[in-house]
Amino acid sequence: MLLNPSANHVYRQATVALSCAELTVTAPFASEITPCRIGAADALGFQADEVDELVLAAQSAHLVTFRQEGDLLRPLDVPDISVMDDDLVTIPKYQGKTNEGFTRLLLHLTLSQVERPGPLEVLDPLAGRGTTLLAAWRASHHGFGVEADEKAFEALAGYLKTYLRTKRIKHTVQVTPVRREGRTLGRRLDAEARLGEATHDQPARPGMPTLRMTVFTGDTRDTAVLFGRKRFDAIVTDAPYGVVHGSEQQRDPNAGDAIASGKGRAGQSGRGGRTPRDRSPQTLLAEAIPVWRGQLKAGGALGISWNTHTLSRTQLLDIISQAGLQPRDEGPWRQFAHRVDASINRDLVVATAP
Numbered sequence: 523m524l525l526n527p528s529a530n531h532v533y534r535q536a537t538v539a540l541s542c543a544e545l546t547v548t549a550p551f552a553s554e555i556t557p558c559r560i561g562a563a564d565a566l567g568f569q570a571d572e573v574d575e576l577v578l579a580a581q582s583a584h585l586v587t588f589r590q591e592g593d594l595l596r597p598l599d600v601p602d603i604s605v606m607d608d609d610l611v612t613i614p615k616y617q618g619k620t621n622e623g624f625t626r627l628l629l630h631l632t633l634s635q636v637e638r639p640g641p642l643e644v645l646d647p648l649a650g651r652g653t654t655l656l657a658a659w660r661a662s663h664h665g666f667g668v669e670a671d672e673k674a675f676e677a678l679a680g681y682l683k684t685y686l687r688t689k690r691i692k693h694t695v696q697v698t699p700v701r702r703e704g705r706t707l708g709r710r711l712d713a714e715a716r717l718g719e720a721t722h723d724q725p726a727r728p729g730m731p732t733l734r735m736t737v738f739t740g741d742t743r744d745t746a747v748l749f750g751r752k753r754f755d756a757i758v759t760d761a762p763y764g765v766v767h768g769s770e771q772q773r774d775p776n777a778g779d780a781i782a783s784g785k786g787r788a789g790q791s792g793r794g795g796r797t798p799r800d801r802s803p804q805t806l807l808a809e810a811i812p813v814w815r816g817q818l819k820a821g822g823a824l825g826i827s828w829n830t831h832t833l834s835r836t837q838l839l840d841i842i843s844q845a846g847l848q849p850r851d852e853g854p855w856r857q858f859a860h861r862v863d864a865s866i867n868r869d870l871v872v873a874t875a876p
């Protein structure tokens with residue numbers, strides 16, 4: 523399996539090891555998975571009597587898979603399962619963006635543990651400008667989010683409008699105020715992309731999905747207030763790294779204007795007086811994960827990536843288990859940690875909801 527060379531140098535170095543662990547946990551038909559090279563390209567070699575092409579297609583760094591026949595390599599017919607172009611996720615460039623390849627990996631690993639078939643409803647309760655939600659759309663799932671940073675929320679809404687218009691995809695994108703008991707709590711974005719509908723210069727594409735997205739501004743600990751009775755098949759999120767600088771340019775988002783100035787829900791609900799210590803990723807996750815767990819359907823899965831310099835794996839597993847979720851922590855599930863830069867060592871954990 524040839525691996526897609528990632529645009530991000532830092533992530534490229536980790537891609538082989540991460541893809542190896544990803545194939546191990548998601549492709550039961552593959553054994554003896556070993557890194558190798560085809561010419562100058564990174565690849566994974568594996569043994570299999572039969573392959574499931576859809577599982578190969580879902581691998582986050584999959585480019586082409588060949589079957590070895592004597593000295594020759596014959597390409598397998600692995601379909602492109604994305605329903606939207608990859609530029610949906612790659613065009614936005616901004617400080618604090620989660621690497622797209624890593625987002626695909628976390629999404630794929632998490633969704634591989636959900637018990638029901640797609641299309642699924644995926645929540646990113648720390649949505650930023652929506653990398654996870656856009657990756658979910660490409661994979662034909664619906665995206666839901668919460669984000670404290672109003673500017674990130676506006677950027678996502680603006681980007682969706684421009685992208686869908688430019689690509690001539692039939693759509694609606696609406697931003698409306700959220701009011702409860704006469705008070706304005708924040709805003710919500712509702713978007714719909716009707717991929718199968720004809721446009722003035724393109725015929726209808728029967729069988730293509732209509733994708734939905736809803737994102738609220740607000741504090742992630744208020745996810746249950748914002749989404750009410752709604753439950754999700756999966757929660758997939760990249761937690762704040764708790765650092766000011768990094769090669770992925772992560773500013774501590776918890777120190778962001780929306781929260782620090784009390785302009786967001788956090789401020790309105792009396793959370794504006796937190797000390798910087800209170801805003802550590804550890805405290806945030808300890809408070810948020812039990813709330814998120816309540817929004818997860820039985821048979822659903824939660825996937826989180828975080829910086830192990832701010833919180834150890836054991837501490838996060840404790841928080842997750844105490845919330846009533848069952849973390850996958852055996853063998854290859856422990857092989858996803860990788861260095862991003864001097865201040866960020868990123869790891870991920872996936873847990874299922876009984």
Ligand SMILES: C[S@@+](CC[C@H](N)C(=O)[O-])C[C@H]1O[C@@H](n2cnc3c(N)ncnc32)[C@H](O)[C@@H]1O
Pocket residue numbers: 618619620621647648649650651652653654668669670671674740741742743760761762763775776778806
């Ligand atoms: C690591 S970033 C996620 C970036 C996102 N995956 C992307 O690529 O755009 C974490 C996000 O969490 C948001 N955040 C931090 N604390 C929050 C809170 N208490 N409630 C809601 N959002 C919060 C930050 O504003 C930031 O956008």
